[in-house]
Amino acid sequence: MKKNFLLLVFFMISLNALAYTRAENIKDKLSKIGVGQKIIDETIELDYEIKDNFSEDFDNKMEKLQNLYTQDKKNFYISDLIAAGYMLSDKKDFNKAKEYLSKGEKYNERFDNLLNKVTLYTIFNKEKEEKRYKNELKRMYNGTPVMDLLEFVYSGIDDYRKEEVPSNSDELPFGSFYDENTGEIINTIGDIDENNDNEDIGFEENLDQTSKLIREISKEADKNVDKFRRILKYFSSEKMKQKFSLTDDIYRNLELIVETSNIEKISANEGILKALDYYIKNVSNKAQEKEFEFTKNSEMILYSILYISTSAIKDEKVYETYKNKLKATKVAKLLRESEAKEKK
Numbered sequence: 023m024k025k026n027f028l029l030l031v032f033f034m035i036s037l038n039a040l041a042y043t044r045a046e047n048i049k050d051k052l053s054k055i056g057v058g059q060k061i062i063d064e065t066i067e068l069d070y071e072i073k074d075n076f077s078e079d080f081d082n083k084m085e086k087l088q089n090l091y092t093q094d095k096k097n098f099y100i101s102d103l104i105a106a107g108y109m110l111s112d113k114k115d116f117n118k119a120k121e122y123l124s125k126g127e128k129y130n131e132r133f134d135n136l137l138n139k140v141t142l143y144t145i146f147n148k149e150k151e152e153k154r155y156k157n158e159l160k161r162m163y164n165g166t167p168v169m170d171l172l173e174f175v176y177s178g179i180d181d182y183r184k185e186e187v188p189s190n191s192d193e194l195p196f197g198s199f200y201d202e203n204t205g206e207i208i209n210t211i212g213d214i215d216e217n218n219d220n221e222d223i224g225f226e227e228n229l230d231q232t233s234k235l236i237r238e239i240s241k242e243a244d245k246n247v248d249k250f251r252r253i254l255k256y257f258s259s260e261k262m263k264q265k266f267s268l269t270d271d272i273y274r275n276l277e278l279i280v281e282t283s284n285i286e287k288i289s290a291n292e293g294i295l296k297a298l299d300y301y302i303k304n305v306s307n308k309a310q311e312k313e314f315e316f317t318k319n320s321e322m323i324l325y326s327i328l329y330i331s332t333s334a335i336k337d338e339k340v341y342e343t344y345k346n347k348l349k350a351t352k353v354a355k356l357l358r359e360s361e362a363k364e365k366k
Contacts, residue, residue: 042263043270043312044069048099050264055129061094072103073315076111083107098126102138109145110182116146133159133266137175144179167256168266170249174276247283250276271316274309278320281305285328294331298344301328306351314356321353 045066052062068090072083084107091100105122108115123138130138136159143152156176163169253276257268285305289297301324309321329348335341348354 042260042268044316045312047264047267047269051267052097052099055096055098057094057096061090061097064090064093065097065099069099069103070315074106074110076107076113080107080111080113095125096129098129101126102130102134105138105142109141114145114184116142119146131265131267133162137172140176141179144176145182146184167249167252171253171257171266171268174246174249174253244283247280250280254280269313270310271313274313274317275320277308278305278317278324282324285324289331294334295340295344298328298332298348302347302351306353309353309356311356315360318357318360322357325351325353325357 048066048069049062052065053059057065068086072087076083084104087100087104087107091097091104095101101122105119105126107113108119108122119142123135123142127135127138136155139155140152140159143149143155159172160169163172254273257263257266257273262268281301281304285297285301288300305324310317314321325348329345332341332344332348335344
């Protein structure tokens with residue numbers, strides 16, 4: 023246990039020592055193919071402004087991207103961003119996404135091109151092509167931490183998969199209806215059957231089943247954390263980071279998954295105060311200021327969980343002490359600054 027903990031700390035130190043920001047990634051990629059410094063600077067500025075978020079102000083963001091792209095059509099970073107807008111927003115458009123990915127393909131790295139294709143065909147439910155490019159990546163990286171990373175990325179891409187909702191109730195399974203308010207398909211028969219099945223189970227058996235399920239989920243989560251540790255170790259050199267465009271924000275999000283697991287175990291085995299101490303001393307202070315807008319959601323979730331957990335502290339003085347300690351952390355400071363920017 024201690025050995026694993028020390029190794030993890032070593033990986034974290036290594037990663038922070040070899041920082042590789044999104045700005046550095048953009049500069050490396052675009053300068054290599056002859057894009058001018060002015061365009062590179064504008065690309066960096068726009069990338070940090072958009073923050074991979076196309077859920078709001080879509081048309082304005084697209085206009086800015088298009089204007090910048092017309093200034094140098096070698097700028098595949100921007101053409102990829104335009105494609106991302108047509109894949110990750112509510113205004114999904116397969117043809118436009120494919121068009122802009124194609125525009126940047128000859129300037130981009132093979133790995134990025136293949137992953138772009140997986141993203142495109144996954145989101146638009148083109149299973150044959152999705153499988154083809156996933157298999158190609160698997161042939162290249164099977165058995166390596168790169169494959170672990172890809173599986174993590176695939177799960178994220180899958181969240182954006184375009185849902186094909188039946189156009190009328192005749193296409194729905196028997197006993198189902200489409201709830202226009204929630205956008206969900208409700209299966210009433212399944213709900214009834216499930217309730218009937220549970221009626222025959224005693225409360226102790228029900229608890230045993232629930233406990234077993236929770237333990238299985240926990241074990242699966244631990245397996246994933248081990249994968250993330252392997253990823254962190256494998257990509258600890260700046261050379262590997264650059265090759266696969268693993269920027270600081272991606273690292274930080276992976277670190278937070280690992281650290282969340284660590285904190286859960288500390289809390290379960292040693293108590294909430296130890297878990298809070300660990301977070302304050304070892305996790306919050308590693309938040310990336312430059313990349314914070316790209317990791318904010320993950321930072322906020324962990325911070326919020328721990329902040330709420332202080333309510334379980336019975337001693338009023340201890341409660342106030344830890345609440346104030348959390349408010350004084352780097353993450354809390356960055357969250358307040360981010361909130362202030364949004365209100366302007």
